Amino acid sequence: MSIPDDGLARVGLPLTRRQRDHDGRLQLSYWLRTAGGAEEVLIEGESAVAFVRAADHERAASVLQGLRGCSLRPLALNTLSHEPVCGLYADNLADWHEALNRLQQAGVALMEEDIRPVDRYLIERGIFAGARVVHRNGQLALTRDPFVPDLRxxxxxxxxxxxxxxxxxxxxxxxxxxxxxxxxxxxxxxxxxxxxxxxxxxxxxxxxxxxxxxxxxxxxxxxxxxxxxxxxxxxxxxxxxxxxxxxxxxxxxxxxxxxxxxxxxxxxxxxxxxxxxxxxxxxxxxxxxxxxxxxxxxxxxxxxxxxxxxxxxxxxxxxxxxxxxxxxxxxxxxxxxxxxxELVPYLLARARLTGLALDKVGGSSQAFDNLYLPRLHRAGFVAPEYASGQGDLEVPGGFVMDSRPGLYRHVLVLDFKSLYPSIIRSFQIDPLGLAMGTRGDAPPEALVPGFHHAIFDRRHALLPGIIERLWRARDGAKHAGNSALSQAIKIQMNACYGVLGSRVCRFFDQRLSGSITLRGHQILQQTAEHIEATYGHTVIYGDTDSVFVWLGDDWPDQDTDAHGERLAAELNQWWHDQLRMRFDIDSALELQYEAHYSRFLMPRMRHSEKGSKKRYAGLKRQAEGGEALVFRGMETVRTDWTPLARRFQHQLYELIFHDRPWRTLLQAQVAAVFAGDCDADLVYRRRIRQPLADYVRNRPPHVRAAQQLEDNRRRQGLPPAYRVGDSVAYVMTVNGPEPAEQLRSPIDYQHYVDRQLLPVADSILPFVGESFARLVAPQIDLF
Incomplete structure (x- = not known):
């Protein structure tokens, strides 16, 4: 695009970006959607950039001989291991790719070499969404601008x-x-x-x-x-x-x-x-x-x-x-x-927040780079080699407490708001902070301990500030009713933890991720202990960022919501005092009263007396005074269970939670199955996770059903019906699984009673002193 130098700068949203060589030099292309339409902006004179250790300068220079478009320059930057670095610059992509190949073949360590020049240009300038086109030294350039257009x-x-x-x-x-x-x-x-x-x-x-x-x-x-x-x-x-x-x-x-x-x-x-x-x-x-x-x-x-x-x-x-x-x-x-x-508003909010292109699928690691790298460079450091951090440690996932199975009345759920991001903020967990804290020369008052010998220097931590800004922005978005922006921020805050524990992130180091998850374990365990010791309530379960508090079946149920709010406020103050006393840090932990369940089921694991994990159901009190059945991890919310099982579970739990007669339901449901009245609800649906031909040793029912359909289509000269990720609908017959579209054999009704109704019923009936088999066995004998 040619823009007259008339002082009238253009602003627009970069829709697509591309890099290429033009006349032997790197050229960056950005299509901007402006208020007046779409225009291509071409940026000239930029270089592709990566970093090598200064100690490798001589060897790298020797390897790069003959590549006139490449150069090495000493920089006032260091690795996170406190080694000085040189910048590797290339004027064109042809020499750039050849340089990277040569250096990798020679075993020269590279840092940030995977960041495309067309992306680096934007993130180093803080251009996450809107951009302003300006003239600099006779060349076009882009600078940050808040402009976001209406998109067609x-x-x-x-x-x-x-x-x-x-x-x-x-x-x-x-x-x-x-x-x-x-x-x-x-x-x-x-x-x-x-x-x-x-x-x-x-x-x-x-x-x-x-x-x-x-x-x-x-x-x-x-x-x-x-x-x-x-x-x-x-x-x-x-x-x-x-x-x-x-x-x-x-x-x-x-x-x-x-x-x-x-x-x-x-x-x-x-x-x-x-x-x-x-x-x-x-x-x-x-x-x-x-x-x-x-x-x-x-x-x-x-x-x-x-x-x-x-x-x-x-x-x-x-x-x-x-x-x-x-x-x-x-x-x-x-x-x-x-x-x-609100998908486009969500993508625009994500772009403004993280700099991810609108069509980028996933991208948590790249979003982290966009937020973190410019700050790291300004602090005088470059990112480490890709995923080169410590990776041989025992790092657990989110804390899941052993549950106490039972059918309860009056259970409160207290939930830590964004627990992992709040741990990062409170305990100053950060890649640069780790590098500076473990160097050994920081004053004791600047250090915050982590796990696996991690120590963080709070003076240099960058990530807590990023999280805090995101946190404030999310609170503002929620207050303004901007659900798209609030969701985008929530996803990115949680991703700031997730990428640190993933080898797809250049900052991967299990000292970082372990200091987050293990601190989360400690916080949940100590919260549960304090609730039981101080208030006399029983904590029957805890999962990642929530504790489930049983007030007792004889709880008078007066001002229960107020009691939940008071519990959360007092626990927050307790944690504030604990972190100030033990670590001299400000607490960003925020426990919230999330729900009151008038009835609550914590089931047992199948074929065990132990309580299950990540599975429960309850009758939740609504803010407006009503009630709602809530299921987590149960059959009614799992897509690999049939509509029959899901509907039956909802009906049965509804009756038991409200202390209504329920035995007739069991008998009527079994009779309806054998009578063929429920055939439309007997369809299983499961996704194909890999090509059908790759299922060799283990061929589950949905794969066998899908193969039958594909074989029949092939005989008719039709193309395949299924791709990886597609859902297969099938029914269990007396001759095994068959595709719902080509059902030939009689349905195996006994299978559905044994594998769909019985597990659902026996997840709750033992807690009311009954069993499915004892109640329906005489009836089944009639069929």
Whole structure:
């Protein structure tokens, strides 16, 4: 983009970023969405950067001989091991990749070599979202700016033949602009554009996308299916599928992990499934039909998923206008899901917070880098070699207390707000603080002890300040009702702990992660001990950041909420005093009164007298005065249990928790199963975690059922139905598992009584002095 030097700087949001060599020099490309449209900004004169130890300077220089675009320069920076470093600079990517290869082959340690120049340019300047285009020394440059524009979304969906070897129609929806491109003859209608053949269809798509000019393309499995098929068909028809904002054709690539990526300059591509998961939305299934019905209360125009493929082919032949309506409705559903779930506001909030690109899936480690590295560099240090920290220690996960099984009345839940981030803040846990604290020259009053011989120098700790800023921002977002920003901050605060214990993070060191989790264990154990010793209540369970306090079945239940609030406030003061007295630090621990359960079940482990962990159910008092059944880890919230088991559990617990007669329910439910009245609720659903062919030694029921369906489709010449991550629906028959779509054998009703009803019932019946087998065995003998 060429910007006149008229003093009027442009501001925009970087949508896509790319690095390349141009005329032998590194060039950084950023497509910015400004208030007036989208423009490409080209940054010249930058270098790719990494670091090597100064002690390796001579050897590195020898290895790099002949690479004129590379240079080594001494810097006033050190490693976290307190060794001086040199900067490795490259003027172009060709020399850069050759330099890295040579140094790695020679065994020269590199630091921060994996950070792409196009990303480093932004994070070192604090550009996380909005950017201002300025002139410096005759060159364009970007600086930070709070600007965030309104973004235009285009929802795209295609319909194809069963083998996906021909595109039948393409639907596009962008705001109030809607069009269906149809391959072949179709009665004239507004919003429908007939195309003579597939090549014309693809050409029309390019024109429509250019006319609508979206910033973001959205869809359902839009990269792995829609865009991938479009690229394949464009290649087959000799069409340049230029859907970006330049003249480069769309590229769709698959990573080694199986994830599909779309390369499109100037436009972001967001898949609805991945985006929902990244924003921590959870659904039993992620089909468009299921998610739309859960969020929007309506689904596709073809409701039978088992016959959808054939029905699409029939509509194409016999009722093309109905196919067009179906195609367009899928686009509308995706658009409305994005709006309902506030996915784009969430991604924008995440970008402003962490600097992650809008289409970045996951990215916790990169977000940590974006927040931490600029501060580390300003402090005079560089990051260590990737995941080179201490990794041979025993570091437990979150604390899970042995539970006391039973059916209780009046259980309170006290929950530490963001426990791990608050531990980082309180105990000054930090990579640089660890490096300075273990050096041995800090005054004792500056040191805070950790675990596994970790010692943190509070004067140099960077991460606590980052966490504190995030914490304040989240409180502000919650107060303002900005749920998208609040969720983005919550995820990032928790990720600040998670990445330190993961080998995918350059700052991985188990002294860091162990000092967090082991401190969490200590805090929960001491909280439980103090509650029992001081207040006389019994702590029946504790899990990661929560304690479950039994007030007693004879609790008068007067001002119980006030008692819970008082408990939390007094415990917070106790912890404040403890940390001041023992460590001379300010406590950021914040215990909250979270819930009152009028009835609460802590079940036993199956075939054991020990209490279970991460499994409980209760009747929770609501703020407005009502009650709600809550299940954690139980059958009713697990997708690998049938609807029969989940519905039965809900009904049975509802009766027992309210002290109502429940025996009739058991007998009626068993009779209904054997009578065939519950057949629709006997379907299991489980995901395929790897290609079917990779299940060799262990072939669980859902895999055997999926293989039956795939074998039948192959005999019909149809493409595979399942990909990794797809959910398989199957039923247990007298001949074993069979796909729900091709049920041939009688259903094994005894299996469902033994494997679905009995475990659900016997998780609670022993606590009321009964057992499922004793109550229903005489009845089963009748069948």
């Amino acid at each position: 979304l285009l929802s795209l969906d295609i319909e194809t033949t069963l083998r996906a070897d021909r595109i039948l129609s393409i639907a596009l929806q962008c705001g109030d602009q809607e069009v269906v491109l149809f391959n072949g003859d179709i009665p004239p209608a507004p919003g429908i554009l007939p195309c003579a053949d597939e090549a014309a269809l693809l050409g029309a798509l390019v024109e429509q996308v250019r006319r609508m000019d979206p910033d973001i393309l959205i869809g359902w499995n839009v990269i792995g299916f829609d865009l991938r098929v479009l690229v394949q068909r464009a290649r087959a028809r000799g069409v340049r599928l230029c859907l970006g904002r330049d003249d480069q054709p769309l590229r769709v690539e698959q990573s080694q992990t199986g994830r599909w990526f779309a390369r499109l300059n100037g436009r972001v591509v967001l898949d609805g499934i991945d985006t929902l998961k990244g924003a921590t939305w959870q659904f039993e299934r992620y089909s468009l039909e299921f998610v739309a019905r859960e969020l929007l209360g309506r689904g596709k125009l073809i409701h039978d998923p088992d016959d959808r493929g054939e029905e699409i082919q029939r509509l194409y032949r016999e009722a093309p206008e109905a196919l067009a309506r179906y195609n367009l409705e899928d686009c509308r559903l995706v658009t409305e899901i994005f709006a309902k779930a």
